[in-house]
Amino acid sequence: xxxxxxxxxxxxxxxxxxxxxxLMAAAGVALTFVLARIESxxxxxxxxxxxxxxxxxxRQAGSVFAGVGIIAATFLIVQGLVHxxxxxxxxxxxxxxxxxxxxLIGLRLALRLYNILSATLVLVLATNPADLTEALVRRGAPxxxxxxxxxxxxxIPTMVAQSAAIADAQRSRGMETEGSLWVRVKAFLxxxxxxxxxxxxxTEERALALEVRGFGSSAxxxxxxxxxxxxxxxxxRIMCVLTLAAGVAGRLLLGW
Amino acid sequence: xxxxxxxxxxxMQFSTLTxxxxxxxxxxxxxxxxxxxxxxxxxWLDSIGTVLAAMLAGPWxxxxxxxxxxxxxxxxxxxxxxxxxxxxIAIGFVVGYLAFTGWVSSFGRxxxxxxxxxxxxxxxxxxxxxxxxxxxxxxxxxxxLYAYLxxxxxxxxxxxxxxxxxxxxxxxxxxxxxxxxxLRALPERLASLFAGGRDQVERL
Numbered sequence: 001x002x003x004x005x006x007x008x009x010x011x012x013x014x015x016x017x018x019x020x021x022x023l024m025a026a027a028g029v030a031l032t033f034v035l036a037r038i039e040s041x042x043x044x045x046x047x048x049x050x051x052x053x054x055x056x057x058x059r060q061a062g063s064v065f066a067g068v069g070i071i072a073a074t075f076l077i078v079q080g081l082v083h084x085x086x087x088x089x090x091x092x093x094x095x096x097x098x099x100x101x102x103x104l105i106g107l108r109l110a111l112r113l114y115n116i117l118s119a120t121l122v123l124v125l126a127t128n129p130a131d132l133t134e135a136l137v138r139r140g141a142p143x144x145x146x147x148x149x150x151x152x153x154x155x156i157p158t159m160v161a162q163s164a165a166i167a168d169a170q171r172s173r174g175m176e177t178e179g180s181l182w183v184r185v186k187a188f189l190x191x192x193x194x195x196x197x198x199x200x201x202x203t204e205e206r207a208l209a210l211e212v213r214g215f216g217s218s219a220x221x222x223x224x225x226x227x228x229x230x231x232x233x234x235x236x237r238i239m240c241v242l243t244l245a246a247g248v249a250g251r252l253l254l255g256w
Numbered sequence: 257x258x259x260x261x262x263x264x265x266x267x268m269q270f271s272t273l274t275x276x277x278x279x280x281x282x283x284x285x286x287x288x289x290x291x292x293x294x295x296x297x298x299x300w301l302d303s304i305g306t307v308l309a310a311m312l313a314g315p316w317x318x319x320x321x322x323x324x325x326x327x328x329x330x331x332x333x334x335x336x337x338x339x340x341x342x343x344x345i346a347i348g349f350v351v352g353y354l355a356f357t358g359w360v361s362s363f364g365r366x367x368x369x370x371x372x373x374x375x376x377x378x379x380x381x382x383x384x385x386x387x388x389x390x391x392x393x394x395x396x397x398x399x400x401l402y403a404y405l406x407x408x409x410x411x412x413x414x415x416x417x418x419x420x421x422x423x424x425x426x427x428x429x430x431x432x433x434x435x436x437x438x439l440r441a442l443p444e445r446l447a448s449l450f451a452g453g454r455d456q457v458e459r460l
Binding site: 003004005006064068070071074075077078079081082083084105109112113116117120121123124129132144145147148149151152153155156159160163177181184185187188189191192193195196197199200201202203204206207210211215216 | 271272273275276277278279280282283284286287288290291292294295296297298301304308312324328330331332333335336338339388389390392394396399402403406407409412434437438441442443446449
């Protein structure tokens with residue numbers, strides 16, 4: 001079981017250094033808010049599709065997109081039914097009327113959701129969290145923050161495995177995990193309590209182990225691997241800035 | 257190695273122990289959400305770790321746990337969580353500060369704390385919902401209420417506030433009560449190690 005959505009592969013996107021991908025994600029999110037029209041939002045999504053596709057992570061992105069499909073559908077339904085500017089009935093299903101204005105707003109919200117997701121996924125799906133953390137610490141982020149990030153990614157699988165063991169142990173003592181809402185509510189504490197207590201007890205030992213290894217030292221850490229920035233990173237960075245500039249100019253001058 | 261004794265809830269001296277507490281808190285958030293989903297509970301219960309860290313080690317550790325939680329999940333598993341960063345920070349601050357001033361000293365007060373946290377979370381999340389999604393929350397029950405209210409001419413801000421409130425109050429109430437019960441069950445020595453709220457309260 002893994003927390004991170006990162007998919008290892010060897011594509012132009014994966015070979016890029018983490019900071020360049022961070023810039024791509026930031027430019028993508030910024031463009032999502034800069035571009036106002038539905039058409040321009042769709043063009044932006046097409047760009048993300050190309051990036052994700054050539055980075056060979058489109059399938060994983062697809063399952064994330066499907067995961068928020070219900071939320072996107074709620075946007076369309078709710079805004080289509082009740083947005084204050086609704087005036088033109090478009091779809092009439094008996095007593096239920098969907099209006100054009102609201103549906104367009106719902107569509108824009110859904111596109112915004114997918115564009116924000118896609119921009120972030122460019123970074124998330126193609127970057128090893130360890131590399132990203134190292135790149136950030138190299139640039140002055142506190143080393144303790146680096147510890148926190150890496151530690152979370154390691155701790156979660158352990159805790160999930162432990163919670164499965166606790167669930168088995170409690171079930172063997174007769175705990176019910178299915179049935180009425182109250183039965184399921186009552187099961188929460190016996191599942192959560194032992195896990196929390198044991199993980200908190202383990203923190204003391206872990207803190208000791210870290211301190212004897214110099215965790216409290218204030219010296220800047222050195223790095224095992226030198227940082228590699230591939231030749232195409234510069235080009236990608238320039239493209240990001242240019243696309244963002246084009247988006248801002250298009251919005252201001254042409255109303256994109 | 258013992259944690260520094262803090263004289264003020266806003267003390268920013270972090271021991272190694274409190275730093276180690278942060279990833280554990282984030283792990284607890286994650287597993288809480290997982291178990292709630294596995295039990296098909298109609299709640300998220302995804303901030304128990306943040307609340308516990310704040311109760312144990314004060315507002316700064318609570319807020320940092322909350323922030324780190326949303327940044328890490330935003331960058332690894334759930335990109336949208338990044339946008340609700342401020343909500344998590346607010347929860348950490350509020351619980352941490354109020355735990356120091358005696359709001360986890362009894363069950364009744366913990367229930368009141370749960371309501372306060374629910375309201376704070378709603379107040380902070382509503383502007384985010386309005387800016388990003390016209391005020392919808394993506395939660396089916398909350399959005400059904402939102403649709404009803406906006407359909408009857410209520411302003412979007414108010415409908416959005418209530419949309420978030422009906423989801424957040426039960427969720428944060430349950431979160432704080434579960435955290436309180438776990439906190440009570442922790443060995444005394446462990447709870448005082450983090451030099452957090454309860455230790456102070458009992459010495460006062």
